[in-house]
Amino acid sequence: MDGRQAGNDSAANEQDTRERLLEAAHRVFLRAGTAKARTQEIANEAGVNKALLHYYFGTKAALADAVFEQQMMRFMPRIFGILGSTSLDISAKVRKIVHEQIDFYRSHPYLLGFVVAELHTEPDRIARLIAPAGTPPVAILSAQLQRAAEAGEIRHVPVEQFVSTLMGAIAFPFLLQPILVNFLSLHGDRFDAFLEERKQWLPDFILGGLRP
Amino acid sequence: MDGRQAGNDSAANEQDTRERLLEAAHRVFLRAGTAKARTQEIANEAGVNKALLHYYFGTKAALADAVFEQQMMRFMPRIFGILGSTSLDISAKVRKIVHEQIDFYRSHPYLLGFVVAELHTEPDRIARLIAPAGTPPVAILSAQLQRAAEAGEIRHVPVEQFVSTLMGAIAFPFLLQPILVNFLSLHGDRFDAFLEERKQWLPDFILGGLRP
DNA sequence: TCCACTGTTAACCATATGGTTAATCCTATT
């Protein structure tokens, strides 16, 4: 069950042990959730003794914090990077974020579920970690929407509503996948086809909703 | 920490004990997730001995299954009831489902988070529970969209895409609330105002996206 | 060569937790 072969003498040591632990934790936490995850399994997957986990990270909770933060930093900047860009117009932003995010979550299937699950069972953590963030990159998008509306290019749209709708439409299939698959009959590779179609359809639909 | 006063002699017994346990489990599971939830806490909250939990439900997992299924049945039928209705046109369906669902999730804040978290950490359960469902209520909506498109009232839209977008836009704010609140500055009662605005804005936007 | 210090491990510990058991209570039926 641990997928770690012998011969970890030299090959394994190339990577820093702390890093290996973090990656193992990342894998185990994401697939099991921090509550169900076992420190022993993390140690196994990293190919080291369980005591090393505490040697480097102190407690399971601290390690979980580290992993959670690391994962948040993995997709939040992508989103804000696009939404807050000053060189893309709204249409380009929508198309780009839909494409990139769908591809990203597809290749990281556990990420969103993990984040939502953690947000739900450990609601305080987000405050603990995100507190130091200060600059609102949404302001740029807000101004952009405002300008476009005044120029008559689009309908007037509140940023919060816009962002929630866009991101919700992107994230939903990944979060509720098992339900969706069942009730929309997206079994087998049809779910993948659905996602592929969505990369094209969703931007059209969103931009269609913005038409004046 | 348990919020149960003395005097449970007569007043408490009015309700069936099994039911009290189920409700307590529902509360504890939803707020903590099944992994973090403690059977002792459930027993406390129900005001009974922990052994009764096993007397009635066998194992913690079985109780969790019961609660999960109960919660699923709590919101899935609402959705399908509206989407699959034969007496509402598309516009009415969108308006009604947005209004009703936002109000519903607002008064059951833990529900969606719980479902997603469980879906994530116990992906098999959904198959175990939902298997016997056979009729696709989405077929009605699908036909309706088809007809409206042919009549030139709306653009052509695949059901799966439509439903995913609609439901995603509704659910997202509740699922990622802590993040949203932070990055869109929706602190305090501004989140509530956001939701209230959304009940009006979202149907307009969705229907706007459907315009031919 | 010896020392000191970091990294690493096997063995161990305390405790939380799901689950069990045997006895007791309660109530309806005879």
Place this chain on the structure above:
DNA sequence: AATAGGATTAACCATATGGTTAACAGTGGA
């Protein structure tokens, strides 16, 4: 009143689990 059977409890149990400890290995510097 006696009894049977379900409901309920206090006490108990086995084990999983996060965390600790003491010893050991390796390595670079004095």
